[in-house]
Each structure stands twice: as structure tokens, then as C-alpha cells.
Amino acid sequence: VVYCSATGMSDVSNASYLSRLGFWGKGTPFQGCDDFVKAMQNRGLGFLEMLAMELKSEAKYVARSLSFQSAEFSEVTCELSERETAMYDGAVAYWQRLKAAIAAQLATGEVASDGPKDVWRIFWSLQQRFFRLLCVSLKIPTILAEAEAALQQGQCVVLGLQSTGEAALDRQNLQPGDSTQLL
Secondary structure, eight states, rough: OOOHHHHHHHHGGGGGGGGOOSSSSSSOOSSHHHHHHHHGGGGGGHHHHHHHHHHHHHTTTOOOOOOOOOOOOOOEEOOOOOOHHHHHHHHHHHHHHHHHHHHHHHHHTTTTSOHHHHHHHHHHHHHHHHHHHEEEEEHHHHHHHHHHHHHHHHEEEOOOOOOHHHHHHHOOOOOOOOOOOOO
């Protein structure tokens, strides 16, 4: 069994598809994947890199990137329609209302978590992920049109799926009003 992935070891929970490598189940210390993930989560990225290297040395895991030799890149502006602009503006307004509602709830002192810091960390993380995915989804019609035109001209098309930025965002421990360079 050989698995191939660009990001399979960036988070131990992403390793759940490696079911045939014997990390869990009969003859292992872990009953199932969830047990394996729970045991490994606190070991950090360094551990995952070591695990990936071990699997690679046993020829069980391949993580490769494409060569950029002879590749051409172009920057294309995605013009938003009135409907898409309204959708984005509506999302901004919603997140503003949600932020105000959370702030009002926190002001009551009745916080059902580790405190305001934890609430805001989760809020900013979710907001960041939401807008990243919204921006990506708004680009899809333009990307598809570009890809179809290139294919009609006999060219090859490679579409890159980028990371969610989740790990980098979590490391930043953002607070209300903080800025980030992730987007």
C-alpha cells in the first residue's frame, strides 16, 4: 500500500485515510483511528514530520510537488457580479452583527468557555476561514473559464488547492482588532 499526499501529515487528524498502514486496530495499542489521533495530537508538527519520513523510508508514503520547469503563470482579475458583491457585503454585515452579539454576551459575564480570550480566538478563526473559502468560491467561475479556454487551445491545466491556513491561524492567537497576513 502506498499513499500519496501533499498535506496528509500536516495535522494528525488528516492521517485517518491511512487505514491500511496498521497504525490502529488489531495488534496495535490503538482500537481505532480516533484513539490514534487523540494519542498523537499533542506530539506536534515535528512528530508528524518524523512519521512522514519513516513512512517514506519504508516506501509507504509519497509527498511530492510538481516541477515548475516550463510552467507559465498569469494573474487574472476576477470581476465580481452585482449578486456576488451583494453576497460578500451581506456576509460582512452578518459577521459584524455576530461580533456585536458576542461582545454583548461577553459583557454579561456569562461565558461558557475558558473566557473571552477563547471565545474571540474561535470567532476570528472561524471568520478567517469563512472569508477565505468565500473568496476562493467567488473565483471559481473565472478559473473554470480560464481552464476551459486553455484546454480548447490544447494546453495542460493544473489547479492548485491551497491550504486552509488553520494551523498558522491557531498559532497567532488573534484577539479582537488584531490583523493577520494570512489572506
